[in-house]
Amino acid sequence: MNWGSLDFVRNTPKAELHVHLGGCIPTSIAKIMLQEFNTDAIRNIDLDGSLSVLNPVSSLSEYLKLRQGLDYIPRGKTCLTQMFGAALDALARDGVVYAELRHSPFKVAKLNDLSFRIALQWALEALDRAKSAFPHIQARLILGIDRANVNIALVHEVLDAFDWLDRPKEIVGLDVAGDESFGITSELAVVLRKATNELGLGITIHAGEIGPPENIWFAIEECDATRIGLGYRPPVTAQVV
Numbered sequence: 001m002n003w004g005s006l007d008f009v010r011n012t013p014k015a016e017l018h019v020h021l022g023g024c025i026p027t028s029i030a031k032i033m034l035q036e037f038n039t040d041a042i043r044n045i046d047l048d049g050s051l052s053v054l055n056p057v058s059s060l061s062e063y064l065k066l067r068q069g070l071d072y073i074p075r076g077k078t079c080l081t082q083m084f085g086a087a088l089d090a091l092a093r094d095g096v097v098y099a100e101l102r103h104s105p106f107k108v109a110k111l112n113d114l115s116f117r118i119a120l121q122w123a124l125e126a127l128d129r130a131k132s133a134f135p136h137i138q139a140r141l142i143l144g145i146d147r148a149n150v151n152i153a154l155v156h157e158v159l160d161a162f163d164w165l166d167r168p169k170e171i172v173g174l175d176v177a178g179d180e181s182f183g184i185t186s187e188l189a190v191v192l193r194k195a196t197n198e199l200g201l202g203i204t205i206h207a208g209e210i211g212p213p214e215n216i217w218f219a220i221e222e223c224d225a226t227r228i229g230l231g232y233r234p235p236v237t238a239q240v241v
């Protein structure tokens, strides 16, 4: 057995704890979905250039802007089901047996004009359908909150919907992600602590991705985060000794 071979790595059972649903689906599938969702909103997007980032970029904001095409899917429940199916397919091919997929109910509700109860039900049903095709993968959901678009009332609504659905075991946590130049307010920190203390949700926060170490401390001490993504900011200048 070649312990250093790609096949060995692929075939070794793995847990994937940091994967975003949109970032997990093949570009070719995302492109087809966007072509079907042919509205004014995406007419100016370069479908070939907006889904893959193949060259180095200077900032996270630039990276997110280049991938803005993903902001316009899923469109419809079938589309969401296909996204989960494509994601689990990709994970299965990499030998993943446990995955926590980060997924935004805010985006799904807004794009499809849904209540959060329905948006969460869509996600649970889509995940269930995808899991039936890949029964060897245990898949869970982490609900994503975008740093740049936080609406506390809507976060409360999502948590209420989670509670109303009897706190499904497939939903295991909350994530705060996106452009770190948007700080986490103390108001959101209170809601995150409530979510973990009263609803049993884990808290993971993208901090220290482009921001300073203080953001990581804030996530741990003020938001009760037990997992940090990514916690590593490349040095602004490299010094050769």
Ligand SMILES: [Zn+2]
Pocket (backbone or CB within 6 Å): 018, 020, 177, 206, 229
């Ligand atoms: Zn991430």
